[in-house]
Amino acid sequence: MNEQNPYQTTIEIAEDPYSTAGMRYGGIGRLAFALGYFGITAMQWILAAVAYSVTEAGVVAVDVPLALIAGVATIALSWYRMINQGSSGFWGFATIIPLVNLFVFLRCMVCPEGYADTKTLDTAGKVIGLVLFIMLLGFIGMFFFIFSM
Secondary structure, eight states, X not given: OOSSOTTOOSSOOOOOTXXXXXXXXXXXXXXXXXXXXXXXXXXXXXXXXHHHHHOOOOHHHXXXXXXXXXXXXXXXXXXXXXXXXXXXXXXXXXXXXXXXHHHHHHHHHHOOTTHHHHOOOOHHHHHHHHHHHHHHHHHHHHXXXXXXX
């Protein structure tokens, strides 16, 4: 007991184990995700080009194993990136679902660490989102330009 406060408890009060204040989430950041994702894509293209130049094997012999390896690596990258945001890592498996994978990729590229708790984008996330939006508009414009001819 404290002499100044006779009613003070002698039991130590532990910090809340579920508090997210000052918590590091783990996983990987945006830069590591981007470099890993584009590195996987580049390696897949390089290995496919080398394999096609060496052998006349069909699509099944070259593309299927490369796609499976790249798919597993992409799921792992997305898993760790979603953990870094404070979301469930199981969202990484959504990268195999068409159109949903665009949502997961966008969150992985734009959202900062702890986004699931704070729901606020930082400046880098806003800039990256704007660049991706401009690229999307460019692709849509190219699509309409090519098919309108």
